[in-house]
Amino acid sequence: MAMYVVGHKIPDSDSICGAIALAYLKNQIGEAAIPTRLGEVSPETQFILDRFGFEAPELKLSYAGEEVYIVDHTEKTQAPDDIDEATVVGVVDHHKLGDLTTSTPLECWIRPVGCSNTIIKMMYDFYNVKIPANIAGIMMCAILSDTVIFKSPTCTTADIKCVEALAEIAGVEDFKELGMDMFKVKSAVQGTPARDLVMRDFKDFNMNGNLVGIGQLEVIDLSVFDEIKSELEADIAKLKEEGNRHSVLLLLTDIMKEGSEMLIVSNDESIIEKAYGAKPEAGRVWLDGVLSRKKQVVPPLQDAFA
Numbered sequence: 001m002a003m004y005v006v007g008h009k010i011p012d013s014d015s016i017c018g019a020i021a022l023a024y025l026k027n028q029i030g031e032a033a034i035p036t037r038l039g040e041v042s043p044e045t046q047f048i049l050d051r052f053g054f055e056a057p058e059l060k061l062s063y064a065g066e067e068v069y070i071v072d073h074t075e076k077t078q079a080p081d082d083i084d085e086a087t088v089v090g091v092v093d094h095h096k097l098g099d100l101t102t103s104t105p106l107e108c109w110i111r112p113v114g115c116s117n118t119i120i121k122m123m124y125d126f127y128n129v130k131i132p133a134n135i136a137g138i139m140m141c142a143i144l145s146d147t148v149i150f151k152s153p154t155c156t157t158a159d160i161k162c163v164e165a166l167a168e169i170a171g172v173e174d175f176k177e178l179g180m181d182m183f184k185v186k187s188a189v190q191g192t193p194a195r196d197l198v199m200r201d202f203k204d205f206n207m208n209g210n211l212v213g214i215g216q217l218e219v220i221d222l223s224v225f226d227e228i229k230s231e232l233e234a235d236i237a238k239l240k241e242e243g244n245r246h247s248v249l250l251l252l253t254d255i256m257k258e259g260s261e262m263l264i265v266s267n268d269e270s271i272i273e274k275a276y277g278a279k280p281e282a283g284r285v286w287l288d289g290v291l292s293r294k295k296q297v298v299p300p301l302q303d304a305f306a
Contacts, residue, residue, distance in 0.1 A: 002032035003067040008078035017142040052137040074098035115146035136169035144179040187219040210246035275304035
């Protein structure tokens, strides 16, 4: 029986590229694996897949009775809805440990690095499996995406070394230029419905019994949001009500200025000031130096809810 390798709901490039790269590795070591996804592919991820000649993994939402290898999270809110009826055989992740539990022993590759694909590169090295050029390319792009071309505070020496090694295998001479091309694709928001933008990179978290949704849009220049910011705010307010959430936060991240404007809809806005030491005005606050949802946004908020 083949295992399914799948990332989180509303998959990003790390989830999609990681599923492809890990499934290939598993097949090479005699463990049958099929990459899948839990949602639509983002424009950035599509750019990466097109650049290196891949089809998106199969969309599969139900895993009851199947073996599943989870990539890029350990959170029930981000897993398949029927994950309790599946057998989780492994996890590869670079986030805080979530609330996924298993009934049988499992393989765990969890490291405090900037991207799951960095860990998958370590797995290839561990098993001594050669990485094909096209897979090296998508792994490299996923790391550049997650580390914001090494600007994110989540970026480690391991991430940089892996990108350099993968770029050589993929035959990419200027990986930073390719990274900027990816972020240009991410920055194209004109004509996209507000809900599609809000949900482009959105994760739900259980924070001490409160459901908190946090979205992030990373762009080269925040001015692309000038005309649509009020639409985005109206949509996160709707999203909060629809999902019965305590709060919905949307990070508008400027990768050149290295900071984020946070749009906030919350049952208790004082929790934002408690978490970040900055007082929101009219549901908005600028957070200087904040690029990483994983390292700079979730942990202080989690603590504020404790």
